[in-house]
């Protein structure tokens with residue numbers, strides 16, 4: 001009988017076709033396991049020169065191409081990564097931040113680089129109460145080395161209240177800037 005053979009062949013093709021369509025499995029990562037992408041300074045900007053006089057820092061935030069596909073309505077898709085440079089600013093003799101002619105803080109040294117990323121199943125070892133969706137966090141020193149002493153519960157604790165903004169600070173400010181400044 002020819003029919004079963006043909007059916008089997010058709011089924012085989014179907015299965016082969018389906019498995020080709022499946023996307024590559026995503027490595028399951030946890031806090032401290034994101035790498036620092038070498039080319040992030042060429043990524044789209046999320047916000048730059050965020051003035052944090054209170055923290056004596058200026059921050060520049062970059063987003064990868066997946067994060068760039070995010071929207072104010074839907075948040076950010078799996079595969080999104082943000083990189084934030086935390087720059088120490090120049091201080092005067094009293095330890096107060098100095099301002100340049102433009103009224104802005106003046107960058108001194110790169111103090112730290114923070115990365116956060118989300119993907120399906122990421123942060124699987126994080127207790128339910130500390131989950132921020134499937135975002136995970138990794139901290140690097142200014143020289144690009146992994147900061148082995150980072151306490152990731154503090155990242156989670158501070159970002160957790162931003163649930164309605166996909167755990168991303170300055171979400172509204174970013175999407176407003178996209179409209180006005182053409183980011």
Ligand code: HEC
Nearest residue numbers: 061082083084114115116137138139154155158168169170
């Ligand atoms: C005390 C609160 C606090 C803690 C702790 C904290 N963050 Fe944030 N984070 C912020 C704020 C506020 C911003 C927005 C930029 C700004 O105003 O400085 C931000 C922004 C970011 C961004 C840019 C994307 C975004 O949400 O705007 C990344 C990446 C990031 N944080 C990673 C981390 C990592 C990694 C840690 C832990 C090592 C961490 N954060 C700890 C408050 C915090």
